Amino acid sequence: MAGLHKSDIPNPVLNWIDSRLPIITMMQKEYGVFPTPRNFNYFWNFGALAMVTLVVMILTGIFLAMHYQPNTTLAFDSVQHIMRDVNYGWLIRYVHQNGASMFFIVTYIHIFRGIYYGSYKAPRELLWILGVVILLLMMATAFMGYVLPWGQMSYWGATVITNLFSAFPGVGKYIVTLLWGGFSVDQPTLNRFFSLHYLLPFVLVGVVFLHVAALHIVGSNNPLGIEPRGPQDTLPFHPYYTAKDSVGVCVFLIVWGAFVFFAPNFLGDPNNFIEANPLQTPADIVPEWYFLPYYAILRSVPNKLLGVCMMFASLLVLLILPWLDTSRVRSARFRPTYKWFIFLWVVSFIVLGVCGAHKPEGVWVILSRVATLYYFAHFLVITPILGKLERPLPLPESITQSVTGRPLESH
Amino acid sequence: MAESSASTAHGGSHGHPADGTKRDTLELIAGAGAAMLAGGIGWALIGSMNPSKDVLAVSSVEIDLAPIPTGQGITVMWQGKPIFVRHRTDKEIAEARDVKLSELPDPQTDKSRVKAGHDQWIVLIGICTHLGCIPLGNKPTDMRGEWGGWFCPCHGSQYDTSGRIRKGPAPLDLAVPPYAFESDTRIKIG
Numbered sequence: 001m002a003g004l005h006k007s008d009i010p011n012p013v014l015n016w017i018d019s020r021l022p023i024i025t026m027m028q029k030e031y032g033v034f035p036t037p038r039n040f041n042y043f044w045n046f047g048a049l050a051m052v053t054l055v056v057m058i059l060t061g062i063f064l065a066m067h068y069q070p071n072t073t074l075a076f077d078s079v080q081h082i083m084r085d086v087n088y089g090w091l092i093r094y095v096h097q098n099g100a101s102m103f104f105i106v107t108y109i110h111i112f113r114g115i116y117y118g119s120y121k122a123p124r125e126l127l128w129i130l131g132v133v134i135l136l137l138m139m140a141t142a143f144m145g146y147v148l149p150w151g152q153m154s155y156w157g158a159t160v161i162t163n164l165f166s167a168f169p170g171v172g173k174y175i176v177t178l179l180w181g182g183f184s185v186d187q188p189t190l191n192r193f194f195s196l197h198y199l200l201p202f203v204l205v206g207v208v209f210l211h212v213a214a215l216h217i218v219g220s221n222n223p224l225g226i227e228p229r230g231p232q233d234t235l236p237f238h239p240y241y242t243a244k245d246s247v248g249v250c251v252f253l254i255v256w257g258a259f260v261f262f263a264p265n266f267l268g269d270p271n272n273f274i275e276a277n278p279l280q281t282p283a284d285i286v287p288e289w290y291f292l293p294y295y296a297i298l299r300s301v302p303n304k305l306l307g308v309c310m311m312f313a314s315l316l317v318l319l320i321l322p323w324l325d326t327s328r329v330r331s332a333r334f335r336p337t338y339k340w341f342i343f344l345w346v347v348s349f350i351v352l353g354v355c356g357a358h359k360p361e362g363v364w365v366i367l368s369r370v371a372t373l374y375y376f377a378h379f380l381v382i383t384p385i386l387g388k389l390e391r392p393l394p395l396p397e398s399i400t401q402s403v404t405g406r407p408l409e410s411h
Numbered sequence: 412m413a414e415s416s417a418s419t420a421h422g423g424s425h426g427h428p429a430d431g432t433k434r435d436t437l438e439l440i441a442g443a444g445a446a447m448l449a450g451g452i453g454w455a456l457i458g459s460m461n462p463s464k465d466v467l468a469v470s471s472v473e474i475d476l477a478p479i480p481t482g483q484g485i486t487v488m489w490q491g492k493p494i495f496v497r498h499r500t501d502k503e504i505a506e507a508r509d510v511k512l513s514e515l516p517d518p519q520t521d522k523s524r525v526k527a528g529h530d531q532w533i534v535l536i537g538i539c540t541h542l543g544c545i546p547l548g549n550k551p552t553d554m555r556g557e558w559g560g561w562f563c564p565c566h567g568s569q570y571d572t573s574g575r576i577r578k579g580p581a582p583l584d585l586a587v588p589p590y591a592f593e594s595d596t597r598i599k600i601g
Contacts, residue, residue, distance in 0.1 A: 156543075159543055160542060160543060163542075163543055177461065177462060178457070178460055178461055179460075180462075181460055181461065181462055181463070181466070182462050182466045182490070182491055183462065183466075183470070183490030183491050183492060184490065184491030184492050185491075186466075186491045188460075188462070188463070188466065192460065278488070278491060278492075278493070279486060279488075279493050279545060280545060281544035281545045281564070281565060283564055283565065284565070285542070285544075285565070359566075
């Protein structure tokens with residue numbers, strides 16, 4: 001088995017390298033000629049967009065860390081120093097700050113894509129689970145990153161979120177002290193959040209690698225949700241999908257740039273322009289927009305412990321989605337009833353987001369309870385039952401037949 | 412295959428028929444050793460995240476009560492948390508005592524919340540028991556709510572002059588920190 005890899009790269013230097021470490025062969029196999037379904041729509045751009053965002057976030061983050069001070073007396077000022085004094089500091093920081101929102105937008109659309117087209121179903125369950133792990137890691141990273149500027153919302157957001165763990169009976173108090181490294185959110189908390197905020201993105205890179213590796217074993221799903229039946233159903237990844245992804249990346253960077261240059265603080269909270277003050281709570285504590293739906297679920301339950309459990313469950317339920325869905329048809333395009341329930345689920349998620357931004361009073365309480373109820377019923381009741389009851393539309397014979405309208409040529 | 416030939420060779424040269432058991436024992440010892448090592452490393456690393464000695468060292472503060480006029484309160488920091496120390500008027504004390512326990516969501520007598528002989532001083536952890544906001548009411552110019560104690564601006568919880576919850580979403584009375592009078596005008600918290 002051991003010995004040089006037989007490389008067919010013509011360039012002698014590259015051939016010498018590739019014979020000893022066949023990374024060029026691997027890249028060609030996985031990103032060059034990799035057979036990819038020919039019928040992707042633009043929803044299939046969002047994985048690549050998330051990848052681009054992750055790289056940009058790590059790059060800008062490394063340069064921000066060269067100027068940032070993880071110290072309660074210096075953190076707020078060091079961020080102002082980045083904004084005012086550091087060359088292009090304002091640009092790097094605004095790209096990073098808005099990048100967090102962009103990351104969640106593309107990831108949420110990527111997840112919707114997976115749910116709508118049934119990308120989580122066999123044999124892609126593990127691929128999906130790795131994706132949920134990525135989402136959880138992203139959320140932890142984003143939360144800790146938001147604490148670093150040490151504004152009022154940073155401080156009180158950290159206080160409220162870490163206090164969630166106090167809901168667990170018995171051990172809760174000790175968990176919170178352990179997280180804080182003291183008796184309140186303070187210097188040790190800020191320092192460790194900085195350390196972990198720097199570490200977790202690299203853990204993310206590792207899990208993303210596994211996510212992509214698993215994808216390249218089972219292959220991509222596609223809008224029809226049927227497997228390619230031969231070479232006529234696929235295209236090489238390069239140049240077809242490198243080109244299509246590039247179109248999406250350009251549009252995405254325009255949107256991101258529009259936020260950075262024209263509305264850099266549109267998605268932020270004005271309270272974070274005030275330095276953290278442990279003695280004064282802002283009138284309203286709200287998380288960043290991407291956490292609002294989960295915050296609404298938390299507050300929709302009158303019992304603190306149950307609310308915390310429901311909030312975590314709303315994410316963890318995704319892990320078992322491949323086994324909750326009993327339908328054998330992947331794509332909702334061929335599931336006339338289920339399709340509408342998915343749209344309703346998206347509506348419930350958005351309603352939860354709106355509720356999360358309002359004080360839990362009056363109609364918002366009722367709305368958030370109804371939406372929470374549907375959010376869970378969709379996964380735990382409707383998805384398992386409907387899969388058995390629904391009569392799906394007839395599936396096309398093959399991808400080629402569906403996209404060209406011609407029946408398969410005999411071969 | 413390699414295993415069986417190895418065990419035969421060992422068994423033959425050392426004359427131990429139960430050589431497999433010896434190998435199992437070695438594996439168990441090695442495994443247990445590695446587990447203990449990993450546990451020890453984990454213990455130290457996670458332990459390093461708990462409050463350090465300097466944080467624990469400042470876990471008590473002393474407060475001079477002499478400058479606080481009647482009817483006013485001060486806020487001091489203890490373990491990173493705000494502590495309310497309020498010098499109550501006779502009227503406020505009377506109001507706090509003149510209430511039926513059955514009317515309270517979290518029933519506690521005013522006597523149990525102050526030190527005997529120092530009824531005018533109420534010492535509280537100034538963190539709303541609802542979602543951790545800091546209630547208003549230490550300054551006479553602050554909003555103090557219907558019961559003249561403290562008022563939380565976040566979600567409208569109202570506390571009386573004994574720091575007991577009277578109205579609003581907070582489930583519990585404001586907590587009383589551990590403290591003791593060192594003299595008539597000096598307390599030590601923690």
